[in-house]
Amino acid sequence: MYRNFPSLVDDDLAQASATRQVFEQAIGxxxxxxxGQSLISEHFDPLIARVYQQIWQRVDPQRLTADEARLYIGELSVFARYNSTLLLRAADTVRGFCPxxxxxxxxxxxxxxxERGKLPAHYVVFSGALIADLGFRVNGWMPRAASTRSLVSLIDVLAWSHCPSTILGMYYATxxxxxxxTRLLQAITDRxxxxxxxxxxxDLPRLHDYYRMHLDEEHAAANGKVAVEQGHQDGIAHFIRQAPLFGFLQPQVIDGFLQMLNPFVDQWVELSAMVDAARGGKD
Known part of the structure; x- marks a missing residue:
């Protein structure tokens, strides 16, 4: 009622009754x-897979014009700019509860x-690669979409949360x-x-290496044949699977997961709505 674009997460949960029931039973x-294993493998991960399949269809990278692709890339770069700062803040926040x-x-x-002696900051690599390969500067990009501002604002607040279980859930979503x-962003930069x-x-060598660094288990940045992004997900998942051992609370883990998943998804949906509206105005 108060949105000009749909909530794909809420729409999915309205259809996925088993996942909705688990979430609401735990919270209620x-x-x-x-x-924790079932929460991840039967509910969190399938929900993400379903929603991002819809996002890919909405964005349809192969149809994008150069300006439309730049809009997506610029908006997505905003979170990337602050990601490492927020990780450090969250680490400091939970240190006393769960070192x-x-x-x-x-x-x-x-x-x-x-890390000194290793690869530079990922945002530094990405922003430099965009200039080198595509002649596109995202440094200093100001958000055009309200959902981009909401995403950064919410993770900024959540990284300070007094509830470690909420932080765990929100970082699993992240x-x-x-x-x-990353795969969708690669399709957009390729476009x-x-x-x-x-x-x-x-043909875009620095961007190609950036994506390999995140997704390729054979890249030098991989740890034990586990690609960087998969390793991050697995590392956070361990604490959800072993929640009783570490004292994490499932209702708050679910709450944090939903608090963070929604703004990530909303950003894609609002941007696709903005692109569609601009196209409609040109018809």
């Missing part, structure tokens, strides 16, 4: 109702933010969507490369 009863989770978040921070988001007659894939 105030305790765990299934194992093991703080260590995992710090490990992610060092990979995202750049890491679990990363693979789907911009084609639109600019610069090619795609390996």
């Amino acid at each position: 009863q105030g305790h765990a109702v299934i194992t 093991e989770l703080a260590q995992e978040l710090t490990r992610n921070f060092l990979e995202e933010g750049g 890491e679990a969507v990363a693979i789907a988001e 911009l490369g084609v639109a600019l007659e610069r090619g795609c894939g390996a």
Whole structure:
């Protein structure tokens, strides 16, 4: 009623009754109702897969013009700009309650933010690659979409949360969507490369290596044949699977997951609505 674009997460939960029931039972009863493994494999991950399949169809990268592709890339770069800062803040927030989770978040921070003697910060690599391969600067990009501002604002607030279980849930959402988001972003930058007659894939060498760094288990950045993004997701998932051991509360994990998944999804949906509206105005 108060939105000009749909909530894909709420729409999915309206159809996926088993997942909705698990979420609402845990929150309503105030305790765990299934194992952490089942929560991830039967509910969190399938929900993300279904929603991002819809997002891919809405965005339809192969149809984008150069300006439309730039809009998506610029808006998505905003979260990437602050990701490492927020990881470090979240690590500091949970350190007293669960130093093991703080260590995992710090490990992610060092990979995202750049560890001395290793790769530079991922945002530095990405923004430099965009200039080198596509002649597109996102440094200083100001958000055009309300959902982009909401995304950054919400994760900023959640990283300070007094509830470690909420932080765990929200960071699982953040890491679990990363693979789907990175693949879609790659399709969009490839599309911009084609639109600019610069090619795609390996024709854009620095971007190609950036995506390999995140997704390829054979890349030098991979850890034990586990690609960077998959490793981040697995590392956070461990604490949900072992929630009783570490003292995490399933209702708050679910709450944090939903608080973070919604703005990630909303950003894609609002941007696709903006693109569709602009196209309609040109018809």
